[in-house]
Amino acid sequence: MARPDLRHEANAEGAWYVDERCIDCGTCRDLAPVTFVSLGSQSVVASQPVDPQREQGAWLAAQACPTQSIGTFDHRPRPGRLYPWLLVDGVYDLGFTSPDSFGASAYLAARPEGGLMVDSPRFTAGLVRAVEELGGVAHVLLTHRDDVADAGRWAEHFGARVWVHEHDRSAAPFATDLVRGLEPVDVLPGVRCIPVPGHTRGSVVWALGAVAFTGDSLAWSHGQGDLTAFKGACWHSWPAQLASLERLAAACRPEWVLPGHGARCHLPASELHERLVALVDRERAAA
């Protein structure tokens, strides 16, 4: 629950507010970019939602916020639990992000043979029940060391296998399966792992049909209106990350980019490919 006694004074006048426990992870701004804005170290409501679509975006942000800092003064009726939130063809945003992953988004691909959880939301009873109703989790696919969060608890609850690149394994010592090297590998039917060292040494992209789960290696930027990568949050090697994104462009042709941090996007595969190639060229030229 958001804390009205801790309401940030810079919130726009009106019912919706962010409290001062915000860690400025950016998740609300990626989900509802018109409503929320960053002041540099914390986010606030920039303009109150004025229509049902923006109100829904604010509720999605509220239920995704890792510090539960988003609320309303008038205690209007809540819409109930919104997550898992269907994005496309059995792929759900799980919301309920964890402060342990700095609010990174996690996803579930529900499949008859057992679901795939990509990175980890908070392990909460309500979300566990919802994931059970969708068929549970057979495999947890970790994109990199920063977004492990409660993956061990999810895996233990569902008896799931856990996949991680060997170079980020120390963050998930409970992992059962390791990806090694730089070559893309099909680890399960229809599930390709593409190593993309850069953000961390063991970063990978998981490709599933038209969807690429990109961790913190690639995202959409509402501000730029384009694909982006986080040079300022690159912990291993920026040149390696650009080389990885170049290999990613050759390894898969997704229509969806679903990141941990940053906004998600859905574009024709050809346009997404062109934007990815252009991003690499642009960043190399700027280096």
Ligand code: SF4
């Ligand atoms: S999602 Fe929560 S913690 Fe993250 S920036 Fe928004 S209000 Fe702050």
